[in-house]
Each structure stands twice: as C-alpha cells, then as structure tokens.
Amino acid sequence: MKCEICQSVITEGDEKTHLGRILCEDCYMEARSPVKTCDPWAVHSAKTFENGGAVALTPVQSEILAVLKRTGGLEPAGLLGQLNTAISMSQLEREFAALRHMEKVRAEKRGERVFWRLW
Ligand SMILES: [Zn+2]
Known part of the structure; x- marks a missing residue:
C-alpha cells in the first residue's frame, strides 16, 4: 500500500x-x-532546511542585503536611512539578527564604530 x-x-x-x-x-x-505557528522563525527555518538550504528572504531582508552589498557596509542608523521600506530601528535589529543567523551579514568593528556588512 x-x-x-x-x-x-x-x-x-x-x-x-x-x-x-x-x-x-x-x-x-x-x-x-x-509545526507550531506561534514561532514564525522556527517554521521558516524548518522550511528552509527542508528545501535543501534555499533561503527565502523577506522583502526587507533582501533590501538590507542589497544596500549592504552596494555600500560595502553601513552603521545601523545609516542603513536604516537607506531603506525604502519604513521600519523602526528595533525592527531593523530583528531583521539583522535573522540575517546573521543565516550567515548573510555580520557586524564589524571599525575603530569605535560598528558597521553591518555582508558575511
Ligand atoms: Zn508519507
């Protein structure tokens, strides 16, 4: 059967x-x-894993990556100003954390300032 x-x-x-x-x-x-729907990130990760690692980014995550690629790295506030999507700094930090989790971006210290850049 x-x-x-x-x-x-x-x-x-x-x-x-x-x-x-x-x-x-x-x-x-x-x-x-x-799969519990109360944790979108866990669901997302599980799906990503099932699809063989092809990462589906949200529109704003794609935008963040595009800006960082274009600029070679920005301070968080600078990045926020470059986005067409209107989000708050705390939202941006959440998106950044998600991207960092995927090893797409990382923070880099340049002197006293912290820049966000592609991994
Ligand atoms: Zn079956």
Missing part, C-alpha cells in the same frame, strides 16, 4: 491511519504534530 500524502510504499503492518487516511510513519507524525 502507499502513503496518501507522500506516496511512499508502506510495509504491510507499518501503516498508520489518521482522520481516515492511510499514512506512512513520517507523514503520520507530521499530521499528529503540526
């Missing part, structure tokens, strides 16, 4: 049923414990 979701062949006796559907072990586990 075959799993109704992923179509993989299930060994007789290993099949699971969930809401009337025959599922393989993996799909059954997934169906039983859907």
Whole structure:
C-alpha cells in the first residue's frame, strides 16, 4: 500500500491511519504534530532546511542585503536611512539578527564604530 500524502510504499503492518487516511510513519507524525505557528522563525527555518538550504528572504531582508552589498557596509542608523521600506530601528535589529543567523551579514568593528556588512 502507499502513503496518501507522500506516496511512499508502506510495509504491510507499518501503516498508520489518521482522520481516515492511510499514512506512512513520517507523514503520520507530521499530521499528529503540526509545526507550531506561534514561532514564525522556527517554521521558516524548518522550511528552509527542508528545501535543501534555499533561503527565502523577506522583502526587507533582501533590501538590507542589497544596500549592504552596494555600500560595502553601513552603521545601523545609516542603513536604516537607506531603506525604502519604513521600519523602526528595533525592527531593523530583528531583521539583522535573522540575517546573521543565516550567515548573510555580520557586524564589524571599525575603530569605535560598528558597521553591518555582508558575511
Ligand atoms: Zn508519507
């Protein structure tokens, strides 16, 4: 028999049923414990991982990368001023943290000042 979701062949006796559907072990586990939606970043990371590492950026993240690429690095306030998207500094810091997590950007100390630049 075959799993109704992923179509993989299930060994007789290993099949699971969930809401009337025959599922393989993996799909059954997934169906039983859907990814929590209260943590978008975890969901995003999990999806990214599943897709083989192809990172889907939000529009503002793409913009941040484009500006940093064009300028070779900026101080946070300078970067904020270059963005077409109107976001607050705390939002920008969150986006930066997400990008840093993906190893897309990093902070660099130049003298007394901290610049954000591409990884
Ligand atoms: Zn399956």
